[in-house]
Amino acid sequence: MKAFAYSRAGDVEAAIRLISRNRPAKFLGGGTNLVDLMREEIEQPAHLVDVTRLPLAQIEERPDGSVRIGALVRNSHLAASRFIRVHYPLLSQAIVMGASGQIRNMATTGGNLMQRTRCQYFYDRQARCNKRQPGAGCDALEGFNRMHAILGASSACIATHASDMAVALVALDATILVRGPGGERAIPMTEFHRLPGDTPHVDTNLGPDELITAVDVPALPFAGHSRYRKVRDRASYAFALVSVAAALDVDAGRVRGVRLALGGVAPRPWRAVAAERALVGGPATVEAFRGAAAQELQAARGLAHNAFKIELAQRTMVSVLRSLLHEGAAR
Amino acid sequence: MSAPGVAERTEILDAVAVGLRINGVEHELRLDPRVSLLDALREHVGLTGTKKGCDQGACGACTVLVDGERINACLALAVQYEGREIATIEGIAGDSIHPLQAAFIEHDAFQCGYCTPGQICSALGMVAELRGGMPSAVTGDVAAEVIALTEAELKERMSGNLCRCGAYVGIVEAIQETFAGQLTR
Numbered sequence: 001m002k003a004f005a006y007s008r009a010g011d012v013e014a015a016i017r018l019i020s021r022n023r024p025a026k027f028l029g030g031g032t033n034l035v036d037l038m039r040e041e042i043e044q045p046a047h048l049v050d051v052t053r054l055p056l057a058q059i060e061e062r063p064d065g066s067v068r069i070g071a072l073v074r075n076s077h078l079a080a081s082r083f084i085r086v087h088y089p090l091l092s093q094a095i096v097m098g099a100s101g102q103i104r105n106m107a108t109t110g111g112n113l114m115q116r117t118r119c120q121y122f123y124d125r126q127a128r129c130n131k132r133q134p135g136a137g138c139d140a141l142e143g144f145n146r147m148h149a150i151l152g153a154s155s156a157c158i159a160t161h162a163s164d165m166a167v168a169l170v171a172l173d174a175t176i177l178v179r180g181p182g183g184e185r186a187i188p189m190t191e192f193h194r195l196p197g198d199t200p201h202v203d204t205n206l207g208p209d210e211l212i213t214a215v216d217v218p219a220l221p222f223a224g225h226s227r228y229r230k231v232r233d234r235a236s237y238a239f240a241l242v243s244v245a246a247a248l249d250v251d252a253g254r255v256r257g258v259r260l261a262l263g264g265v266a267p268r269p270w271r272a273v274a275a276e277r278a279l280v281g282g283p284a285t286v287e288a289f290r291g292a293a294a295q296e297l298q299a300a301r302g303l304a305h306n307a308f309k310i311e312l313a314q315r316t317m318v319s320v321l322r323s324l325l326h327e328g329a330a331r
Numbered sequence: 332m333s334a335p336g337v338a339e340r341t342e343i344l345d346a347v348a349v350g351l352r353i354n355g356v357e358h359e360l361r362l363d364p365r366v367s368l369l370d371a372l373r374e375h376v377g378l379t380g381t382k383k384g385c386d387q388g389a390c391g392a393c394t395v396l397v398d399g400e401r402i403n404a405c406l407a408l409a410v411q412y413e414g415r416e417i418a419t420i421e422g423i424a425g426d427s428i429h430p431l432q433a434a435f436i437e438h439d440a441f442q443c444g445y446c447t448p449g450q451i452c453s454a455l456g457m458v459a460e461l462r463g464g465m466p467s468a469v470t471g472d473v474a475a476e477v478i479a480l481t482e483a484e485l486k487e488r489m490s491g492n493l494c495r496c497g498a499y500v501g502i503v504e505a506i507q508e509t510f511a512g513q514l515t516r
């Protein structure tokens with residue numbers, strides 16, 4: 001690990017001042033991804049600004065049914081929140097399907113969003129990687145690309161974003177609140193992570209000196225009936241091959257509302273806009289689910305080892321929607 | 332180390348003062364900010380019960396409790412944990428060994444023993460999480476008030492701790508015997 005200077009921010013303004021005046025610098029949350037990448041010398045910040053003591057660890061339930069999640073709420077605390085478990089079960093499920101118990105206790109909400117979009121070639125400094133070294137090339141394209149993207153990738157990068165929490169948040173239409181030298185702004189979750197294009201070294205649309213302060217999740221009454229399903233190579237502590245976050249609202253056999261997002265298939269948490277559009281107002285049937293899933297995956301492109309995900313994603317979407325439909329009917 | 336909110340510029344120092352509270356005892360250390368909590372415990376304080384396996388958060392051998400919650404000490408920078416209540420395997424026993432330690436012996440829940448301190452600290456943290464209502468990946472209804480410590484729940488919740496000797500059968504039995512009565516009400 002390269003040497004760095006450590007400082008601890010006492011308030012948000014100080015954190016932003018510290019990061020603006022010390023370059024190259026990074027904010028330090030739980031460190032579960034950043035410290036690991038620093039040890040591999042893939043990340044080499046000269047300054048770390050520890051933000052974990054900032055007063056941003058509250059889960060604030062609001063009268064309108066929405067919730068504001070402080071950036072420093074740890075993943076385990078968010079998953080265990082009674083309010084989240086009852087009103088947004090897919091978010092609680094997504095979090096506990098990610099990483100291990102130890103890591104969830106360390107990882108913060110903001111840090112989870114800021115984990116690098118990555119693959120094993122990004123970690124392997126002997127390999128070519130446009131994300132690690134812009135212009136170097138990508139060894140994953142012709143390499144072992146089982147874990148890689150089938151949607152939204154580019155010829156420069158096919159890495160996926162590994163967060164499960166983010167897939168649930170994008171399905172819930174969350175908004176990321178950030179503070180920087182220019183003040184506060186809100187970034188919709190759907191626009192927070194970037195597609196790689198020809199700049200895969202830039203993962204998010206967060207400005208260089210901006211700090212995530214909170215995540216706002218709007219009220220969504222039918223999210224009480226929702227699910228996160230993760231398909232992976234082993235039963236626990238593994239990244240998704242494919243994951244699906246879904247909430248379904250059915251009235252008299254027709255889809256009144258639906259939220260769908262995919263993980264493990266794209267460089268960012270993938271909101272299944274085409275599938276949602278195909279379903280809303282139509283019949284809530286397995287045939288309709290199949291059609292919508294097929295529409296979402298129409299643009300998918302498989303590589304040597306990950307083409308199976310195109311069918312797996314569709315089957316998982318249909319399976320999750322079908323189980324939500326049957327449970328809804330049984331209630 | 333800079334006082335909160337005071338320094339505008341920070342500089343790279345070979346060592347900074349770090350006060351760590353470990354098993355109820357204060358330790359005033361001077362550490363390079365790169366030193367992990369794991370290395371601080373083993374190399375600077377001399378508490379070698381906490382083990383280094385993968386050093387990247389995959390194996391759980393370095394699991395310790397911070398304010399009662401389990402974490403991977405290898406991914407933690409020691410400077411970040413100033414003032415927190417850190418418990419290691421050396422602090423788990425009271426006058427006699429902890430019931431979970433006794434159950435590990437009774438059930439042959441180890442062979443080489445290298446993962447054992449991490450397994451025991453992790454299990455203690457895991458049980459506290461379960462009591463706090465934390466669901467897991469195998470919990471059917473995440474909104475349930477009480478979650479029983481079934482074998483499936485236990486295995487899922489302990490998936491951050493590897494045992495390369497394969498003593499898992501004994502580990503599961505030891506944890507179940509120690510806590511099942513308290514949790515399946």
